[in-house]
Amino acid sequence: MARVISVSNHKGGVGKTTLVANLGFALARNFKILLIDLDPQANLSSGLGFENCEENIEKYFKEVIHFRLPEVNPYTINSYIDIIPGKIDLIKIENQLHDTLRAEFVLKEILLPLKSKYDLIIIDCPPSFNLLTINALHSSNLILIPAKPEIFSIHGVDHIINFANENAIPFKVIFNQVNIRSILHKETIQNTKQQYNGNQMNHTIRNTVVLAEAFENAQNIFSYKSESLGANDFVELADELLPFL
Template sequence: MIIALCNQKGGVSKTTSTICLGGLLAESAKVLLIDLDPQGNLTTGLGIEVEDDQLTAYEVITEQCSTAAAIAPTKIKNLDLLPADISLAKGETEILGKVGNFCLLKEQLETVFDQYDHILIDCPPSLGLLTINALTVADQVLVPVQCQFFALKGLAALLETIESVKKRLNPNIDILGVLPTMFEQTVMARDVITSLEKRFGKSLVFPAVPKSVRFAESNLAGEPIHLYVNEHKLIYPYKSIIKAMEA
């Protein structure tokens, strides 16, 4: 299964959620994480520093190398990474004029599909060409949403983009669900979740991820949250996502 974690707003825990979900899945399956954000936070969040001569998502998306050549192992068993750095921003510009540029990632990933049980794509905070490439290859979309006042702003544009991709490029894509993040026991946070449930239906809104400094600490340690600290309330939302994936 290929899941794109997508929201054009930054700071909604896309990267943290990719690491947490990928780490849990890797306990019983072979998992590939793809860093499709030029900021490279997924890469650094797994404790990997891109070397000057290292192949990355930039070389893959611009067809300078195979996907397999750029994949790097992480220190976590069964968890591999297609890393990224700032060069990927240049790559998005370079593929603008290419025929079939929406499908480049899909074509490149086809060579490694049979090597992994799950592929998770950490999308950039935009609805540009890199995100469209992710949606074109994905089976499902997971939408992390911060429990803040402006969190719902822009969701309509994201949903329109997903529908457009479904109509024109990838008829099999569906929304796995919405993941409320950085939840605090406030009226505003509860109102955000209520609004999400009204918009998507309760079955598509996963249990909220609490706001916790432990996530930032685990990212600095280069580990998924369940390996860094065994706190049920922090891990439970991601286990709920896995349960939905298996349904």
């Protein structure tokens, strides 16, 4: 049975999509993975070359909302990773969910038949704490919260941590875009260790231009530059996560 991981932080631009894509490929060494793009911006989908796809998560939400059982057909990226792309119309779905019974659990229903086919399902969440995000979190066995080691980014984390604690879902904070020469970054990472009480990953993702370049070229870091700081950081992070999966 697949375990479900949501990557969420209601702050924008903290590396959610970068984390889903590259961690997904790093974990594909050990697991059969399904990626889901639940963000109306659909950056994960376009970043991996899946734009304007007929099969997408918005279609499946619509079917469940209208009391139909969706036939879910993910796209194959390679033998180890599949994807269900996103779509801009997910914004409309978010509105419709406000009038839907059990609105927080629609995604859970979509995922049910997929769980026997994968080891891990990794969901890229939108940069807000809306009903789409709540659907992802309610489906999750683990929540990963990427954050920049800066005070405003860290404030965005509290909301999700509270949700995780209230619903007894384990979570891990992952610092991204870390500048190893910045004393401020070092101090922030050190200071938050106690605050997150063992729920902060020791490995961080450095700020490195290859990660941005890879995504702009619709590639993951391993196909773009497997011998790079970015690839190395994601392998180490994936290894540290293994015991929690």
